[in-house]
Amino acid sequence: MNEEQKWFSKDAGDVLKELDTEKSQGLSEEEAKRRLEHYGKNELPEEDKEPLLKKVAKHFNDVLIYVLLAAAVITGILGHYIDTAVIAVVAIVNAAIGYFQENKAEKALAGIKKMLSLFANVRRDGDRTEVAATDVVVGDIVLLNAGDKVPADVRLLKAENLNVEESPLTGESTTVEKHTYALDSETVLADRKNMAFSGTSIASGSGVGIVTATGEDTEIGKINQSIAEVEDLQTPLIKQTSQFGKMVAIAIVGFSVLMYIFGLLFRDYPLGELLLYVIGIAVAAIPEGLPAILSIILAIGVQNMAGRNAIVRNLPSVETLGSVSIIGSDKTGTLTKNEMTVTSVVTSEREYDVSGTGYVPEGDILYKDEVVRTEEDPTLKDLLLSVKTCNDASLKKDEEGRWDIKGDPTEGCLLTLAAKADIPVASPDVEAKIPFDSSYKYMATLVDATEEKVIYIKGAPDRIFDMVDQEGFKKPKWEQLMKTHAKKGERVIGVAMKKVSKETTSIDHGDLDDGVMFLGLVGIVDPPREEAMAAVKACNQAGIQVKMITGDHVDTASAIGYQLGIGDGRHALEGKEIDTMSDDELVKAANEYDVFARTTPQHKLRLVQAFQQNDKTCAMTGDGVNDAPALKRADVGVAMGIKGTEVAKEASEMVLVDDNFKTIVNAVEEGRRVYDNLKKTILFILPTNAAEAFLITAAIFLGIMMPLTPVQILWVNMVSSVTVSLALAFEQLDKGAMTRPPRPPNTPLLSGYYIFRIIFVALLIGGGTLAMNLSMIDQGYDQAIVNTVTLNTIVITQMFHLFNCRSELEFAFNKDFFSNKAVFVVSGLLILLQLFITYVPFMNTIFETEPLQAGYWLFPIIMGAIVFIVVEIEKVITKQVVNNKRYKRKEGST
Incomplete structure (x- = not known):
């Protein structure tokens, strides 16, 4: 009912009238019960669980x-x-x-439910009553105080210094000061300052409001619904392997049927025996070990990422990160520290820079890169005393040794500024105070100085400018300075003072009508993370676009983005513009713009979809509830681990333990390593599988005894192949992997060269082994001995071929030859397993093998060496051909 209503655009009286409620009385218990039965409980719907x-x-x-x-x-x-x-x-x-x-x-969805309030203070029948939050109904008068969680979406009727922490919902880095007057009907979510939203919390002050939406109709309920409706996407790797599996299965089944028909028509095998041989072809050709190997490679990637401060919650996402071509990142707390920091101070004499970031009181006030002596600039000294005294926040270390602020973040960073002075700034007692209020936009304190009393004032610069009564003060000059700093993404605070007589014991607004002296401006930012700048640069080198998607103001977003290397500092797309765009228009805009400001959860979701429509593999980072739908929709959702909400974490595929954007670059690097190693594994497994299938197929065509039995083939595939190919999961990142562009989403798992290499090696191993097998039979060797030698030949040639596959085109014996110790460990293990199947009696019985004399081992060793040398020669020739083609393309482009 209330979902389409724009309560923020209506006068408070009209809202009360439409919802049939009296502010002083609230609903009656009887009416509240009736509405509860009609509209349902104030809770989010449960999803049906799959059996x-x-x-x-x-x-x-x-x-x-x-x-x-x-x-x-x-x-x-x-x-x-x-x-x-x-x-x-x-x-x-x-x-x-x-x-x-x-x-x-x-x-x-469960994570969202944890955010909701458990109890609420409401007015029923004129009395203040505490009720379960689930029993709050539309029309209830809710009483809000510092520390409360807002139980439902509320249109404010009264706001006394009311500040609400909305960053989990809107992405704003500072608390939002609330008021009660009506707003324009097109006001975006982050600017609806006469509303308090379910799941947010009261930072300071108090208020009274009327409930306009409950349960799934609230803003957090809409996000909950968005998460539920977002379709889970298959990762590129799963799509590729699924398509590859279907293609292989159809080919194998079709070929097996043809071979069975051929055997029936042209060979005299018994039907049961022929069926077993055909099954042998299928089992030999199917890379049944591939799913297990894939999972092992991904699991190793997950383990490596955990050691690099990223927890991957979905195995295929490790590889997907390697194919990411665009990262849509929230600003606050992701690219920035989410800690307000003073970066500049402007007085009538000088403009100072301030070093250090966050609330840690480490850094200096600088002028031309030199530390300022505060005593030499009385105006600066008074300004520092003003911002420290005219302040309700506190700054101290927590139990873990981290600096933390209690109170408003803006006031907290002003305390940090004062602590950066070269000498301690005094802390005189405050005798009287005018608290900050949005109606007059400043705060003032009366302080007893040594010789006189002083009123210190800080607030919105335009209000401070209007107060100043000082000879030589040029308002236009300071207004221009304010605009200049605002365009840099700074939030600007004005500071002033007034000297009063020693007899003054109280102050009011009238005391500021004359005699006010202007001290200067303070520029505050939520600073970019230093490591984020380096990470954005690394992304650009890797061909990955970084897009900033934030709920912050457009000027701030553009300025911070420019500092980070995102966008040009001038062009940005606002949420209200996105609202007017069709999906096709947004797809085009998503490609043109790098910074998106004043966005809502729905905007973020639409942007992720637009990136994907541009054939981009998209990662989305974030930490708030507002990011959850986009995190889930993205190919890889990346949540912040320290400041991220549980909702964001549960909706994502990866959680950054250190909230460090650089960790995403590490993840991309690991993803590319995983994918390269997966391709190397396929390059190793498929030729050997195909070689086994070739042996049996050739035997049926030639009408001879099977070189390998089905159970021997299973031994090769499930023990030898899995064991040896596992070593490739530990190969290091290939050179140049982080300077090549991301692969397109539609890139096939097997390139033309890979298909050639698979067929070439399969014929080399299969043909060579078959020739050796036939030669031994012609020389009169026992069939069991021949089969055992054939089995060992297939396995040993695989071991030699493993060293070919460690690099796609580079020479095997390079400087990194000993870098992967796992290759040598599994090779040794493989030899032990082959000795085990060859010489242990019960293994001889199960696998129909015979103990071999030492001389027989020359056959597999020589065959393995031949395969290794021939493949290395092929790699040298192919590399030369590839380099020539690149050179010709380069010459043609110039």
Whole structure:
């Protein structure tokens, strides 16, 4: 009912009338009960939970798994139970991995619920009453005090120095001062200062308001609904592997059927034996170990990221970071410190710079890069005394040794400024005070100085300018200075003083009508993180665009963005402009602009969708509730761990433990390493799988005994391949990985060169092994010996080929040859396993192998060395061809 109403644009009296409530009486208990029954409780709706059995079953919904399960059933019918068991285990392990990667929507919604208030103070039948927040209804008169959580969306009727902490909802870095008068109907969420929103908290002051929305109709409820409605996107890697799996499954099944028909028509194998051989082809060709290897590579990436202060909550997201081409980042607390800092002080004599950031009182007041002697500038000394005295905040270290402020952040940074002076600034007693109020926009204190009493004043510069009664004061000059600093992204505070007689014991507004002397201006910013600047530069070098999406004012956002290297400091798109754009127009604007200001949660979500419409793989960073829908929609949502809300964390794929934007660059680096190592793994596994399938296919064509049995093939695939290829997960980042552009989302998993390399190596290994097999049979070797030598040849050539695959085109024996110790560890383990299957009696029985004399090991070793040398020669030739093509393209472009 109330979702479409713009209560902020109506007079308070009209709101009371429309909602049929009296300010002094509130609702009656009877009316409140009736409305509660009509509109429902003030809580967010629960999502229907998926049954456990369905959650598990859907992870078997994969084409490759179907083929494997079919093979398991057939081998079981034929009595080959070992084959059946191993294939079934592969399918179950794959499903288990998928189950534990279940999406996090339920947790995200639960995180929002934790933000909501438990109790509320309302006025019912004229009495103040505490009720459960879930029982608050539209029309209730709510009483708000410092420390309270706002229980619902409220149109304020009374606001006494009321300041509300809204940064989790709107992204604002400072508390928002509230008032009660009506606003323009087009006012954006962050500027609705006559409203208090559910889930925010009262920082100071008190107020009274009327509830205009509850439950899912509140602003936080709309965000909750946005999260629930956002469709989970598949990561680029999952899309690629899914498409790859379907292609491989269709090809394998089709080829196996053709081979079965060929065997029936042209060979005299028994039907059961022929079926087993065809299953052998399928099992040999299917890279059933790939899902497990993929998960292991991603898990190692997750572990590495944890060591670099990033917690990855979804395995495939590690790789997705490597393909990110655009990062949409919140400003406050992400690119900036979310700690107000004085950066400049302007007096009539000089303009000073202030070093240091945040609330830590470390830094100096500088003039021309020299530390200022405060005693030499009486005006500066008075200004520092003014901002320290005319102040209600406190600054102290917490139990963990971090500097923290209690009170308004703006006043806190003024205390830090005073602490940066070269000499201690005095702390005289305050005898009287005019508290700050939005109606007059300043604060004043009466202080007893040594020889006289002084009224110190600070506030909005325009109000201070109007008070000044001082010879030589040039208002236009100071107004221009104020505008200059505001364009730099600074929030400007005016400071003044007035000397009064020693008999003065109290002050009021009339005491400031004359005799006020202007002291200067103080420029305050929420400073950019130093490490964020370096991270933005690194992103640009890696071909990644960084877009700032903030709820802050456009001038501040543009100025801070320019300092960070985002945008040109002049052009920015505001939320109200986004509202007027169609989706197609926004797609174009999203590409043109780098800074987006005064944005709402819906704007952020639309921008993420616009980036994706531009074929960008998008990461979105943020820390507030307002970021949650966009975090969930993005290809990778990145939440801040220290200052981030639980809602943001649960809606994201990655959490930065240190809130450091640079950690995102580390994550991109790790993502690119993971993807490169995955491709190396595929380059290793597929040729060996294809070589095994080639052996059996050739045997059917030639009408000879099978070189390998299905159970021997499973040994090779599930033990040898998984063990050896695991080593590639530990390969270091390739040179130049962070200077190449991100790969396009539609990049196929297998490039043309990879397909060539797979076929080339498969024929090399398969053809060479088959030739050796036939030669041994012609020489009269026992079939069991031949099969055992063939099995060991396939495995040992894989081990040699592993060293080929450590680099796509670089020479294997380079300076990084010993950098990955895992390669040598798994090679040693592989040799032990082959000795185990060759010489242990019960393994001979299960896998139909025979113990070999030492001389037989020359066959696999020589074959492995030949494969290694030939592939290295091919890499040298291919690298030369690639370099020639690049040179020609470069020459053509010039």
